[in-house]
Amino acid sequence: MNFPLPEFIVVSAANPWTYVLFGVIGFAFGFTLEMSGFGDSRKLAAQFYFTELTVLKVMFTAIVTAMVLLFGAVGLGILNFSQVWVNPTYLWSGILGGLIMGVGFIVGGFCPTTSLASASTGKIDGMLFMLGGFVGAFLFGETERYFTNWYNNAGYYGRVTLDQVFNLPIGVVVLLVVLMALFMFWGAEQLERIIGKKDLSHEPKLRIAGAGTLFVLALAIVFIGSPSLEEKYDKLTFTRTETIPQLNADPIVNTQTYSADEMLANRLVFIAPAEAFKAKYNQAMNPVYLDVRSEADYNLYHIEDAVNVPVNHLGEIVPVLLSEPPANTVFILMSNDEIAAVQAWKTLVASGVSNVYILEGGVNNWIAFFGADDKALQPAPNPAPDQLAYIFPAALGNRYDSCDPNPIEYEDLEFEAKIQLQLKRDKSGGGCG
Amino acid sequence: MTTAPITRKNFFKRPEKPYVHPYLGGMILGIVLFLAFFLTGNGLGSSGATSRIDALIVDAVSPSHVDNNPYLLKMAGGDKNPLDDWIVPVFFGALLGGFASGWFNGRLKFMTTKGPHISDRTRWLMAFLGGVLFLYGARMARGCTSGQALSGGATLSAGSWVIMFAIFGGAYGMAYFVRKLWN
Numbered sequence: 162m163n164f165p166l167p168e169f170i171v172v173s174a175a176n177p178w179t180y181v182l183f184g185v186i187g188f189a190f191g192f193t194l195e196m197s198g199f200g201d202s203r204k205l206a207a208q209f210y211f212t213e214l215t216v217l218k219v220m221f222t223a224i225v226t227a228m229v230l231l232f233g234a235v236g237l238g239i240l241n242f243s244q245v246w247v248n249p250t251y252l253w254s255g256i257l258g259g260l261i262m263g264v265g266f267i268v269g270g271f272c273p274t275t276s277l278a279s280a281s282t283g284k285i286d287g288m289l290f291m292l293g294g295f296v297g298a299f300l301f302g303e304t305e306r307y308f309t310n311w312y313n314n315a316g317y318y319g320r321v322t323l324d325q326v327f328n329l330p331i332g333v334v335v336l337l338v339v340l341m342a343l344f345m346f347w348g349a350e351q352l353e354r355i356i357g358k359k360d361l362s363h364e365p366k367l368r369i370a371g372a373g374t375l376f377v378l379a380l381a382i383v384f385i386g387s388p389s390l391e392e393k394y395d396k397l398t399f400t401r402t403e404t405i406p407q408l409n410a411d412p413i414v415n416t417q418t419y420s421a422d423e424m425l426a427n428r429l430v431f432i433a434p435a436e437a438f439k440a441k442y443n444q445a446m447n448p449v450y451l452d453v454r455s456e457a458d459y460n461l462y463h464i465e466d467a468v469n470v471p472v473n474h475l476g477e478i479v480p481v482l483l484s485e486p487p488a489n490t491v492f493i494l495m496s497n498d499e500i501a502a503v504q505a506w507k508t509l510v511a512s513g514v515s516n517v518y519i520l521e522g523g524v525n526n527w528i529a530f531f532g533a534d535d536k537a538l539q540p541a542p543n544p545a546p547d548q549l550a551y552i553f554p555a556a557l558g559n560r561y562d563s564c565d566p567n568p569i570e571y572e573d574l575e576f577e578a579k580i581q582l583q584l585k586r587d588k589s590g591g592g593c594g
Numbered sequence: 595m596t597t598a599p600i601t602r603k604n605f606f607k608r609p610e611k612p613y614v615h616p617y618l619g620g621m622i623l624g625i626v627l628f629l630a631f632f633l634t635g636n637g638l639g640s641s642g643a644t645s646r647i648d649a650l651i652v653d654a655v656s657p658s659h660v661d662n663n664p665y666l667l668k669m670a671g672g673d674k675n676p677l678d679d680w681i682v683p684v685f686f687g688a689l690l691g692g693f694a695s696g697w698f699n700g701r702l703k704f705m706t707t708k709g710p711h712i713s714d715r716t717r718w719l720m721a722f723l724g725g726v727l728f729l730y731g732a733r734m735a736r737g738c739t740s741g742q743a744l745s746g747g748a749t750l751s752a753g754s755w756v757i758m759f760a761i762f763g764g765a766y767g768m769a770y771f772v773r774k775l776w777n
Contacts, residue, residue: 165635172680180683182633187687188694189626190638190740195695197619202707202721204613206776209769215616220744222620227627227748234632244635248737248746250753255742258735259757262728263764267772269724270707270717272739273732274640274688276725281689282696283704285714286721293725298645299652300726301733305665312734321752334750346617368617 164240195278202270202279202286209267212357214349221342229378232335236385238396243483243513252316269293319480332383339379343372394511397421401429401581421510430506431521434530435574437493441466442568446582447490453505454496454524458549460556462538464495464527465565472501472508479512489582495520495527500547515583525550531571532563610700627748636680637745641732643685645669649676681741709776720775735760 172179197219198204207213234240266272271279271290279287305312323338324331353359388396398418405413424430432440440448450467452459459469470478482492492514496502502519509517520527525544528551532538537554538561544550559565613619630637649670653660660671670676696702708717732738735757737746743761746754 164632166633169634170636172678172683179634179680183680183683184687184690186626186630186634186638187684188691189687190623190684191688191691191693192695193619193623193626193691194688195692195701196614196699197616197623198613200692200696200701200707203709203776206709209765210773210777218616219620219623220739222617223623223627223744224747226621226624227631227744228750230625230628231631231748234628240632245631245749246636246745247749248742248751248754250751250756251736252753252756255735255753255757256760258731258733259742259760260764260767261731262735262738262757263731263761263766264768265724265726265728265731266739266761267724267765267768268775269721269728270776271721271724272728273644274638274738274740277640277685277688278692278695279707281693282701285704285706286708286717289718289721290725290728293722293727294641294644294729295648295725296722297726297729297731298641298733299648301730302645302648302652302663302665305733306663309664318752322750323752323755324750326752331750338750365615368615371617371621 164234165244170244190274191278191281194275195282199275200279200282200284200287202284205272205275206267206270207357210356211352213359214353217349218346221345225339225342225375228335228338229375229382232331232382232387233378233385236332236382236387238388238392241513242387247320247322250316250318250321251312252318254312254315265297320483321480325480330383331387332379332385335382336379339375343376346372390508390511393513394421394507397510399424399429421507425503425506428521429579430518431499432493432518432579433521433576434527435571435576436578436580437495437518437520437527438531438566438571439574439576440491440493440580445489446580447487448493449490450493450495451505452495452524453501458497458524460558461549461553462524462528462551462557462561463559463564464524465559467495467559472496472505475505475508476512479509479514482509482514483512490516491580491582492517493520494518496523496547497525497549498523498547516580518580523547528563531566532561535561535563537561538563606697606702608697608700623744624748627744631745631749634680637741637748638684639681639737639741639745640685640688641729641738641741642679642681644729645733646676646679646682647685709774711777712775716775720772731764 168176169179169182172183194200198215204213204215208216231240231245235242262272269290271287273294276287276290276294280291322331324334327334350361354361398420401417401419403415403417405415407413419427419429440446450464452463452467452469453472453475455471456469463469492509494502494505494517499519499522502523506517506519522529528538538551541550541552627638646669649660649666652666653670653676657671660666706714706717708714728738735742739761742754743758747758
């Protein structure tokens with residue numbers, strides 16, 4: 162069993178149970194907030210005058226509990242982290258938005274979800290906060306156009322987690338966060354004792370045991386670690402459907418499951434130059450051409466719109482590939498032959514990027530197909546494997562005719578279609594979308 | 595022991611129970627958050643739903659306004675239903691869950707929660723203003739205390755941790771200036 166369950170990733174009318182499940186999750190969420198006292202604005206505001214630090218305690222206990230369970234499940238290999246929504250980092254809009262939220266918090270006495278718990282239990286201030294919220298969200302929608310470029314680009318880093326920022330194993334980060342939280346809880350209790358004049362002798366002793374359990378679990382996660390790229394690669398499965406038309410009957414649809422290596426061996430991820438080219442004019446997909454060769458080769462010759470990411474730098478762009486593109490994005494990898502592209506394919510699919518394909522025969526095959534008539538391009542004698550098999554008079558990049566074939570001239574191309582779009586969750590609607 | 599007959603009065607007037615211990619509440623919340631991620635791949639949230647309900651209203655009042663607003667077009671317009679998102683059932687579920695806990699623990703009561711030295715009216719105005727500001731900021735940061743601080747915090751998203759500190763920074767920075775509201 163692999164979690165999260167694919168049936169529940171997208172809410173849709175086709176599967177009404179998704180509404181029920183998310184409704185139940187929301188119910189438990191609201192119930193817990195109310196029962197922790199978050200329906201009362203005084204309890205929330207007290208956090209910022211150091212008299213009662215319930216907000217910090219509840220919030221950080223929730224964060225570390227969920228984090229330890231989550232990365233425990235990831236480490237044990239039952240939860241696929243690449244299918245878990247991780248908020249992409251937009252640094253500057255995040256900081257400014259966060260500061261504005263903070264001001265709203267202390268002025269209004271609630272945050273959005275706690276105002277729900279408050280309003281639903283009859284608190285008039287909670288209802289007015291909710292109402293104000295509708296106005297605030299509306300105003301944002303009306304004013305976003307004035308700073309849309311800043312909002313969408315300033316400090317954008319994609320899907321980045323703290324382990325990548327600090328270059329530490331994820332288990333170590335989990336342990337450090339747990340230790341930080343425990344230290345903050347200790348500090349919070351001291352503040353309550355000194356400023357809030359609270360008697361701590363009646364606090365349950367069980368909380369020490371809870372802290373110990375968290376620490377031990379976090380230590381365990383450090384030792385389990387998270388699955389390496391190789392381990393993730395070995396666990397990958399791909400499903401392919403094949404439709405066989407029948408005379409006077411419904412076509413037979415076969416569904417097959419392949420491992421990643423079988424996908425390569427059966428050449429199911431290699432697409433002909435014709436299919437790679439036609440993808441550009443196909444409304445259903447949004448192809449991204451990733452040229453994984455060296456910059457020198459890229460400057461000599463590359464196909465129109467191809468982005469140069471040398472294969473050893475591929476890891477750096479994975480966060481962007483995972484968070485940015487619409488669901489119908491198809492990544493088409495190319496090297497001179499196929500060797501570097503296959504290596505790149507393994508890295509990307511193991512990192513959880515979907516819809517990744519390889520240009521069959523690489524750039525050499527592309528030139529052979531589209532540039533055979535170009536007198537400027539002469540075949541090189543005895544090319545080495547995964548090297549350019551042509552001699553270029555100058556580094557013209559994408560200015561050869563065959564870099565951007567004429568769509569009218571090549572309107573009718575025959576090829577065996579290999580691309581099968583896997584529409585994952587619409588990431589733009591994920592998170593607090 | 596005799597059980598009192600269920601009348602309208604004692605349905606709504608259950609004995610008031612104390613709040614749970616913050617660490618226990620936090621632990622339960624953490625388990626709920628984990629289960630959300632584990633089963634669906636999504637965390638918790640609510641501010642997105644506010645925006646989507648807004649989009650629904652704007653779409654009903656003036657569809658052409660939606661067509662001229664790229665931000666709203668992401669949620670409404672064409673054959674898109676702004677309510678077709680996981681966050682909408684979570685939002686209504688949270689309203690219902692808050693109500694259920696309030697009922698179960700005897701805390702259903704029309705009242706205003708406020709500091710001791712301000713009038714109800716001042717508190718209402720400030721709650722409204724705070725709501726406007728908070729949701730404006732939440733949309734700018736692409737998530738609120740739930741969608742960013744809680745959910746992003748648990749998945750160790752770098753941006754969410756920055757936002758979490760920014761929220762606390764903004765609130766602590768402002769707290770001194772509005773201390774009359776609460777103390």
